[in-house]
Amino acid sequence: MGAAITMILAKIVGLATFFAKLAVAFFVAFWLLSTDLGCWFVEQLLSFAVEMISDLDVSAFQSAASSWGSLPSEVLNVLGLLKAGWAASIIVSAIGLRLILQLIPGVRLGS
Template structure:
């Protein structure tokens, strides 16, 4: 009688160990699936952003950039010494960030 009980308890312990390994494997598979899903979502958002940027018309900016070439050399030298290009890029970036933040619902940023 004692051997039969020991054998049944051994089978129950083996079944519990199998269920435990199965639960760990299922959790690991779910974790990998969720991280892959997150990576896929970020990839899709970035590809959408790339497509939207590619569709933008930047001909006006190109015309403004070529206008710098028509200035006399002395003026360009002084603007270069004053780092006007850096200042303009900082200002344009700040305005761009502010416009993007205005698109987020619930943020007003003082305007």
């Protein structure tokens, strides 16, 4: 009689460990699915941003950049030593970022 009870208890413990492993496997699968969905959402958002940026017309900026070639070489050398190109790109990036942040409701940055 004791062996039968021991065998029944062993089956119950085995069933409980099976359901515990099943619950852990379900949680891991759900976690991996949710992280994959999050990565997919970010990837779609970035691909949309890349398409939007590639559709921009930058011909006006190209004509303005070509006017740098008409400056004398001494002036271009001094501007290069002063890192005027880096400074201009930082300023333009900051202004562009501020304009983009102005589009978000609730973010006014003092204006």
